[in-house]
Amino acid sequence: MLTYAKDGADYVVVASKGGAPRNPAWFHNMVKAGTVDVQVGTDRFPAIVEALRPGAADYQRLWDLADANNGGRYAAYQRKTTRPIPVVRLRPV
Numbered sequence: 273m274l275t276y277a278k279d280g281a282d283y284v285v286v287a288s289k290g291g292a293p294r295n296p297a298w299f300h301n302m303v304k305a306g307t308v309d310v311q312v313g314t315d316r317f318p319a320i321v322e323a324l325r326p327g328a329a330d331y332q333r334l335w336d337l338a339d340a341n342n343g344g345r346y347a348a349y350q351r352k353t354t355r356p357i358p359v360v361r362l363r364p365v
Contacts, residue, residue, distance in 0.1 A: 283319065
């Protein structure tokens with residue numbers, strides 16, 4: 273289960289792992305697969321995975337959206353680590 277933010281029809285998740293020094297395993301699995309099944313409530317649908325890192329188009333906007341949706345916790349996690357925390361856009365297909 274992951275916290276998410278909505279961006280239009282897309283879902284945004286953050287690979288924070290609480291500010292740990294490495295990305296969470298689920299992030300690597302999603303990127304490798306390229307698509308995932310998303311379940312929100314009782315709705316289930318396939319989505320395309322787009323991993324964004326700092327400097328990528330839309331990264332900062334989606335980071336700010338997800339961070340605000342999560343009470344500023346992602347910014348606190350980023351301060352705990354030197355790795356750039358990826359943002360993942362999930363585009364329903």
